[in-house]
Amino acid sequence: MTDISYRELSLNGLWKNNPAIVQLLGLCPLLAVTGSVVNAIGLGLATTFVLVTSNTCVSLIRNVVSDAVRLPAFVMIIASAVTCIELLMQAFAYELYQILGIFLPLITTNCVILGRAESFACKNRFLPSIYDGLIMGLGFALVLVLLGGLRELAGTGALFADMDLLFGPAAASWQITVFEDYQSFLLAILPPGAFIFTGLIIAVKNLIDARMQAHRDANREKPVKGAKRVRVTGTIS
Amino acid sequence: MALMRITSPHAHGPQKTSWVMQQVLLATVPGLIVLTHFFGFGTLINVLWASILALAFEALALKLRKRPIGFYLGDYSALVTAVLLGIALPPYSPWWLITVGMASSILLAKHLYGGLGYNPFNPAMVGYVVLLISFPVQMTSWAPPRGAGELPGLMEALQACFTPGNYDGVTMATPLDVLKQNNSLLVEDLWQANPQFGRWAGVGWEWANIAFLAGGLWLLYQRIFTWHAPVAMLATLTLMAALFYDGGSSASGGSPLFHLLSGATMFGAFFIVTDPVSSAVSVRGRLIYGALIGILIYLIRVFGNYPDAVAFAVLIMNLAAPFIDQYTQPRTYGHVKSGGGD
Secondary structure (H helix, E strand, C coil): CCCCCHHHHHHHHHHHCCCCCCCCCCHHHHHHCCCCHHHHHHHHHHHHHHHHHHHHHHHHHCCCCCHHHHHHHHHHHHHHHHHHHHHHHHHHCHHHHHHHHHHCHHHHHCHHHHHHHHHCHHHCCHHHHHHHHHHHHHHHHHHHHHHHHHHHHHHHCEECCCCHHHHCHHHHHHCEECCCCCCCCHHHHCHHHHHHHHHHHHHHHHHHHHHHHHHHHHHCCCCCCCCCCCCCCCCCC | CCCCCCCCCCCCCCCCHHHHHHHHHHHCHHHHHHHHHHHCCHHHHHHHHHHHHHHHHHHHHHHHCCCCHHHHHCCCHHHHHHHHHHHHCCCCCCHHHHHHHHHHHHHHHHHCCCCCCCCCCCHHHHHHHHHHHHCHHHHCCECCCECCECCCCHHHHHHHHHCHHHCCCCCECCHHHHHHHCCCCCHHHHHHHCCCECCCCECCHHHHHHHHHHHHHHHHHCCCCCCHHHHHHHHHHHHHHHHHCCCCCCCCCCCHHHHHCCCCHHHHHHHHCCCCCCCCCCHHHHHHHHHHHHHHHHHHHHHCCCCCCHHHHHHHHHHHHHHHHHHCCCCCCCCCCCCCCC
């Protein structure tokens, strides 16, 4: 495959085939840890890192590993990458590591990662695979951050609380209180809020797609009234 | 309304949705009067504000969905939801609490699922549970009944609702709550020690329950619903209370009569459990549905963490209603019994 355009890959990862809101993969961490922006960024970065690493390794070994053992091999690669990111977070963002808890090791089982390894990296060359991993990870992370932001805003009336967990003490003052005197709306932070907001995001995405489609249809050339169409019979090869 | 597949003769009843909903609204009147008598104007203001919001949200949702607004507003279903939620909320709730509740009821529980007749969950109860989970402080502070505390006047009640920052409410634990928190007093001593206990249950609560029972019986007489679900629910609640009642020790869960006349028992039995959309529809199904709600109410009330249990019990059983219907579908005369639901 030589005709892969990076533009197409970007569009796929970020919008048309977004892992979180179109493929609906990796919903477990998506729903569980997006209670705040900082959690979402932490998990989004970790997932992106694992995706890039696993895509890179898989595309490098794709011609060496036989088909029969490819899945175990992929899982080993992914598990190693997850262990790396887990140790890194333990070293540099320990509080966040504790908050994310079981969901860091669970990145191993995130379907997005095995899905990209199986459907893209094992069929493509080195560079496109890295790029695909990066853009798919970004697409996933963006949805995580959007969801985290919405839920944090609706739940606590503030944004970017506790950013120092990830970006060091200087980020402690990044918190923006959007609504003064806000009654915290616990439902948004609890799991039901994750389902409701994910549904709303998917609905908005579908609405935008439908609008764009309608726009395209309206702009398309309309057939001239009365024009005759060439009748085609038989098979076209 | 309930779409049960039945055989001929297909006799038509004169019941239209709007007529049924009007009867339900009428039947809540005695309960509303009793609640207002014992707890002040709070409940009435809840109901009025909720009704205004319900009509507004309903109109908004219908406009967004491009449905005829006048036609659907005329079926009174949004008003029924508003009145039920207004009664369920604690009196003197702030305006934003009721607004969030009504938005959850009408927009989330009703119109996201396709409007009246398509909602798998009872809208009023969804609104109530959203609020109970999100704002436990406001939702568990109930006003003291007449006799146990001073009742706020009409102006104070309006102030409590619309400028909650300037209002210092007096609240008191409900009898159900007191009984649950109690772990040292015999039930009889508990009755002496707390002013909110009345003759059989709580002051005000017992009469409110009796008033809702009266309203429910009238609805039954009007054939708005059948007796199966409410009777099954009350029967199993009584049975559970009787089984676990130990004569009044400090660990007692309360007598059957106490449970029948406390909290939202009668209101739930006749106004929530009988919801034709979200409940089971076959006769046997209704019996099972009601009976399981009764058991759940007792379990959540006595062993759970929330002050009352009707909303949770009803929502859980709403989930189970299609499943129950699947296995209790009536057999058409002359057809062989199929091997379980298929």
